[in-house]
Amino acid sequence: MAAANYLSSEDQFLCSICLDVFTDPVTTSCGHNFCKNCITEHWNTSDRCQCPMCKEVFNTRPDLRVNTLLSEMVDQFRQSAQQKTSSSEQQESKPGEVPCDVCTGTKLKALKSCLVCLASYCETHLEPHLTMSGLKRHQLIDPVENLEDRMCTKHDKPLELFCKTDQTCVCTLCPVLDHKMHEFVPLKEEYEGKKVELKKTEAEIQQMIQKRRLKIQEIKHSVDLSEEDADREKAEGVQVFTALKESVERRLNELIKTIEEKQKTTKKQAEDSIKELEQEISELMKKSTEVVQLSLSEDHLHLLQSVQSSNIHHPPPTKDWTKVSVPPSYEGTVVRAVAQLEETLSKKMKKLVEAELKRVQKFAVDVTLDPGTAYPQLILSADGKQVRTGRAVRRSRTFSAAQARVPPPPPTCWKMRGPVHRCSQL
Structure with a gap:
């Protein structure tokens, strides 16, 4: 029942029939309070019209009206209970969050961790660090776990310095005892x-x-x-x-x-x-x-x-x-026909090749070799129309700039001047 969630001082807001907080509370002539629906259903199923608490019998069924004062008090009680529940849920530590080290029982969520005290505090237990003059000087950071890892394992002092020589965090005693003649800077620096x-x-x-x-x-x-x-x-x-x-x-x-x-x-x-x-x-x-x-x-x-x-x-x-x-x-008729067809196809093929060369030359008559990316053994002629291979190749051969669109291996970077094409091979 919901009544188990409230303290004994809150029992005055509970209906004795449903054992829950009043809904539309009404008051009988004998002074007892019930939910309007609860007392109505009770009388509908009972042989006599009497009070469930004191057993007083009513000769005529009372005309019940909602007790406005009690109803307002119940509404205030509901709001207060909801605020308490919401506050408890917000502060309670969840998996993955840093819990308060001071809380007993239910651990609340820590808001800050103290590097001097090596403890984490919730909102309530953090209050002394915010009000007491001696604790105000302590260094507070966002809540973290394993605060002992921030202590020097040898000298049991906070890690406040950084050794640039050994690239490690040290305490104030390490430069004197273990890191002599090393270069140190504050952790913040x-x-x-x-x-x-x-x-x-x-x-x-x-x-x-x-x-x-x-x-x-x-x-x-x-x-x-x-x-x-x-x-x-x-x-x-x-x-x-x-x-x-x-x-x-x-x-x-x-x-x-x-x-x-x-x-x-x-x-x-x-x-x-x-x-x-x-x-x-x-x-x-x-x-x-x-x-x-x-x-x-x-x-x-x-x-x-x-x-x-x-x-x-x-x-x-x-x-x-x-x-x-x-x-x-x-005999020979088919051979002659195929020969004529071959001749026709050869003429068509020649026209296609000539048309393709004209199209390639249209975009490839102006070629520049990029010395930073081009194959080093390719040399461009002075007029910019011929590209030939260098001495490192056994047989040097020259070919037109139009044919440079298909360079010999290894891969070469070609850059076409002009607004029509920019061809690059990485």
Whole structure:
């Protein structure tokens, strides 16, 4: 029950039915106080209308009204209880926070640590260090744990000096006993110096971060340019290969048409020859029939007269077919077509190369070698149009500035003068 959270002096604000702080408190004629809903529900479930405390019976059910004075007192009590609870939660030490060394039971959160007393204090126990003249001279810092680490392990004195020779914190007795002839400065002085160094280091780190962010932007920009180049090259590739495909298909159609026309002509010639041969065969068969019939005749005179008059023993005139043949085969037709296609592709390739060289020369006619980053064995001619390799390379060769866009290994830094391009290779 909530009543367990309050002291005995606070029982006057508790309802005897729900044992919690009053809500809309009402007072019966016998002088006892209850929550309005509590006493109403009690009477609704009871056979008689009587006071739960003194058992006084009421003949008629009282008309209960909220006790305004008691209600105001209950509200003030609620606010006070909430403030106490909130204050306790704010001051109580949580995991990771420095607790007060003086508190007993629940440890409250420490607000300061004393380097002289080697203890940490909450708001209540810090009061003497803020009011007493002898304790005001103690050095207070933000609360820290393990204050004994701030004491010299040899002399049991606070670490107040910094030995620059050994780069360590020491007490006031160390220079006399253990660090003779060493250079010492107060901790605060060394602290200020280290802070300056840390700020300088932090500035250098920020500068390095900024350079790397700029490098990221440069790389992203390079990727964007690369994507644009890739899209352009893909478009040009599609255009070129589409044209080549159309050219190949056109050549193929021409080849098929040529072969079909040649085959058609050959077939026509063959059909004409066959027709003529069949005509001659028909005439020869007719002549053969006449010869057979005449040879079967037994009349000597008739056979002799017929042979002499009809010249039947001579065959009819015919064509000499020994030199007539089918047209030659198609061997070599495909080879000739492919050769013509190759010639066409070579011409197109030559035009593409010339166009690419013109485009490269447009942006690469003015080249400067950066002596700080360029390959040391590359030498630019006086007119700025030729780049050649130095003596360290076995075979020296000269090439145009347009070709310098693809330098020989190792990697070289090229810087293009002018507003069009700036190309660098790191």
